[in-house]
Amino acid sequence: MGDSMKEVVETLDPVTRHIIPDSIDIGTLVPLKTTLELRDNLSIDYAYVTRAPTKLTNEVVNVVRGMVGDDQAKNLPHLRRCSKPADLPPHLKNQFMNEGSNGRTIHTGKSQYLYIMLGPQDEMDYGELSAGLSAIDGIGEDLFIGLIQIPLFAPTSQVQANAWSQQFWQTVYRKNNPLGPHPSNICRTTSVVSRDASIWMTLAHQIARKSHKAGYGEPVGAVIIKRTVPSNKTDMVKNEANKADDTGAESTQGDTSDTGTANLEDVKAELATADDTKAKGQTADEKETTQIVALAGDARWCRQERTGHTGNPMAHAALRAISMVAQKLVRAENREPAASNPILEFEAFQDQPLLSDEQVVFDAEHPSPDGYLCHDLELYMTHEPCTMCSMAILHSRMGRIVFRHRMPLTGGMSSEDRGYDLCGDDSICEDGPCGGGKGLGLHWRKELNWSMLGWEWETDQAERLSVNPHLHA
Ligand SMILES: [Zn+2]
Structure with missing residues (x-):
């Protein structure tokens, strides 16, 4: 063990020091890509636009809000709500000035009209929309509703924003990464996690081998830890959050949309943790600490006949580990643990410790038994x-995930496409090629309302834990 690693080990909690092996396999962290980062981000949809005298803009927007709420504006913060006739992309200018009885007038001289983007076509009923807009005093017979193409995702550069403004509709670049976590957040967190990731990965490998050897399950292991960031880092994180706020707050003319981003939420979540630490009276010179919370090997074959090839899915290592965290939280609330002799003939949740290492970690109290699950x-x-x-x-709202072996056919975290040539086991795949399709990239999906930072751990030291490529880990 190198000197720097020894130093890190000395900061670990006694439970961890008791169970870690003498030799730590060193690896490096490679951030996971998000699905958006790996795919073409020019995804096009159709949206309705209308035009109205400038003074009626609010009434028009209120009609849209009445129909679809504020959500659609929140989902399209990169598009301006309003555009002067002169600022339309050339092809729309040509098209729209020739439509309607007053088109020419609107596009000549000092127009008091604005074009207003109403929202994606498939989210609005045309009949309801035209009825709502016609009812506004001053629109009536001059009602205009056009259909335009819009880019669904935010641009990744000013150049792209300019191009899209010419091609589709006025587009705003917000200087963040709309396709994944903020680069500075990844960078900072990678350096924090790199300090001890090899210890936890070595431990995960160790429990995987032990559980497999004992006949409980496949050689898959999981470790959950709690990292406590000392208060002197709070300010750094706070600055980061403010920076993110600044870029998000860039004003957009006539745009009422919320500028919040998942990235900002990441930073704020960190901030909450840091503040939490401060509240507990830690001093500025205190070191960052980590504590192990749960340790679990796969147990899909435990008390389970070896029929079929999936075993008990509730006993996957990750589920067992999360369940052990849950049990600790319940214990901390001084409630009675679940009955240890279940009446069920078959106990699906193999979430009691099976191995002595699991037991030692399980018996230790949760370092901070507050907040939601993980x-x-x-x-x-x-x-x-x-x-x-x-x-x-x-x-479970896990904050970060690190894994080693990618499971291209069955994994849920990676975003890369699932190739057809990844199995290599003709005896299983006699019906033709298996796999294929797009990776799910579940660590960071906008629509799932929670995002994690994720990494693959690459090493040439730790022994590979080979499993069937069809295994669901
Ligand atoms: Zn699983």
Whole structure:
């Protein structure tokens, strides 16, 4: 063990020091890509636009709000709500000035009209929309509703924003990464996690091997830890949050949309943790600490006949580990633990410790038994978790995930396409090629309302834990 690693080990909690092996396998962290980062982000949809005298803009927007709420504006913060006739892209200018009885007038001289983007076509009923707009005093017979193409996702550069403004509709670049976590957040967190990630990964490998050797399950392991950021880092995080706020607050003319981003939420979540630390009276010179919260090997074959090839899905390593965290939280509330002799003939949740290492970690109290389930905790796994576990991890509000072996056919975290040539086991795939399709990239999906930072751990030191490529880890 190198000197720097020894130093890190000395800061670990006694439970961890008791169970970690003498030799730590060193690896490096590679951030996971999001689905948006890997795919063409020019996804086009159709949207309705109307035009109205400038003074009626609010009434028009209110009609839209009455129909679809504020949500659609929140989802399209990169598009301006309003555009002067002169600022329309050339092809729209040509098209729209020739439509309607007053088109020419509107596009000549000092127009008092604005074009207003109403929202995606498939979210609004045309009949309802035209009835609502016609009812506004001053629009009536001059009602105009046009259909335009809009880019659904935010641009990634000013150049792209300019191009889209010419091609589709006025587009705003907000200097963040709309396709994934903020680069500065990834960078900072990678350096924090890199300090001890190898310890947790070595531990995950160790429990995976032990559980496999004992016949409980496949060689898959999971470790959950709690990282406590000392208060002197709070200010740094706060600055980061303010920076994100600044870029988000860039004003947009006539645009009432919310500028909040998932990235900002990331930073704020960190901030909450840091403040939490401060509240507990830690001093500025205190070091960052980590504590192990749960340790679990896969147990899909425990008390389970070896029929079929999936075993008990509730006993996947990630689910067992999360369940152990839940039990600690319940214990901390001084409630009685669940009956240890279940009446069920078959106990689906193999979430009691099976191995002595699991037991030692399980017996230790939760370092900070407040907050929702796994909020802001870190999960280290030998293998990329399956789709089911990935969603469970997401629902538990895990803050970060690191895994080693990618599972291209069954994993839920990676965003890369699932190739057809990844299995190589003709005996299983006699019906033709398996796999294919798009990776789910569940660690960071805008629409899932929670995002994690994720990494793959690359090493040439730790022994590979080979499993069937069809295995759901
Ligand atoms: Zn799983």
